[in-house]
Amino acid sequence: TQLLEQSPQFLSIQEGENLTVYCNSSSVFSSLQWYRQEPGEGPVLLVTVVTGGEVKKLKRLTFQFGDARKDSSLHITAAQTGDTGLYLCAGTGQGAQKLVFGQGTRLTINP
Amino acid sequence: GAVVSQHPSRVICKSGTSVKIECRSLDFQATTMFWYRQFPKQSLMLMATSNEGSKATYEQGVEKDKFLINHASLTLSTLTVTSAHPEDSSFYICSASKTGFEGGYTFGSGTRLTVV
Numbered sequence: 166t167q168l169l170e171q172s173p174q175f176l177s178i179q180e181g182e183n184l185t186v187y188c189n190s191s192s193v194f195s196s197l198q199w200y201r202q203e204p205g206e207g208p209v210l211l212v213t214v215v216t217g218g219e220v221k222k223l224k225r226l227t228f229q230f231g232d233a234r235k236d237s238s239l240h241i242t243a244a245q246t247g248d249t250g251l252y253l254c255a256g257t258g259q260g261a262q263k264l265v266f267g268q269g270t271r272l273t274i275n276p
Numbered sequence: 277g278a279v280v281s282q283h284p285s286r287v288i289c290k291s292g293t294s295v296k297i298e299c300r301s302l303d304f305q306a307t308t309m310f311w312y313r314q315f316p317k318q319s320l321m322l323m324a325t326s327n328e329g330s331k332a333t334y335e336q337g338v339e340k341d342k343f344l345i346n347h348a349s350l351t352l353s354t355l356t357v358t359s360a361h362p363e364d365s366s367f368y369i370c371s372a373s374k375t376g377f378e379g380g381y382t383f384g385s386g387t388r389l390t391v392v
Binding site for chain 1: 280282308310312317318319320321322325367369371373381382383384385386388
C-alpha cells in the first residue's frame with residue numbers, strides 16, 4: 166500500500182507570512198496532485214505534477230515534485246486569510262488509477 | 277470541463293434504513309469512479325473503485341454488503357448504504373476520471389449522511 170505522509174497536519178500563521186507544506190512517501194508516484202477543500206465540499210484540484218523535479222506556480226503558490234517522484238511540497242508566499250482551508254496531497258502509483266491521499270494540512274491564516 | 281454532480285448533498289435517515297447516493301459525470305463519460313469517506317477533520321479514505329459494467333473493487337476493511345456500489349452506465353455510479361447505523365454517519369465523496377483532463381480527477385461536492 167502506498168502511503169503519503171503530509172506535514173504539518175495543522176498550521177496557524179499570521180497574514181503575510183510564508184509557509185511550506187510537505188508530502189512524503191517511500192513509494193514512487195506517477196503523478197502527484199494538490200487539492201484544496203472547503204468545509205462541506207469536495208476537494209478542488211490546484212495542480213498536478215508528473216515529472217521529477219517539476220516546479221509549477223499558481224499565483225502565490227509554488228508546487229514542487231521531488232526528483233525521485235516520492236515527495237512534493239507546496240509553498241505559499243505572503244499568505245492571505247483567503248488561503249485558509251484544508252490542503253490535501255494525493256498521488257497515483259505507477260500503473261494504478263486510484264488516488265491515495267495524505268492526511269491533509271489544516272491551514273489557518275490569521276488577520 | 278469535467279463536472280461531477282453528487283446527490284443528495286445532505287441526508288438524514290433512521291437507523292436500519294438504506295440510503296442511495298448518486299454520482300454523475302455531467303460532460304464526460306467515466307468508466308471508473310471512486311467513492312471516498314471522510315471523517316471530521318480527517319483526510320479522504322478510499323472505499324472502493326466503481327467500474328462500469330462490472331463489480332466494484334473494495335478497499336481492505338470496507339464491507340461490500342454494507343456499501344453497495346452500482347455503475348450501470350458511463351455517467352452514473354451509485355453508493356447505497358444498507359441498514360445504516362449511526363456509525364455510518366460521515367461525509368461521502370465521489371470522483372471520476374476524465375482521460376486527458378489535467379490531473380484526471382474531478383470530485384463531487386459530497387454527501388453528508390447523518391443516521392439517527
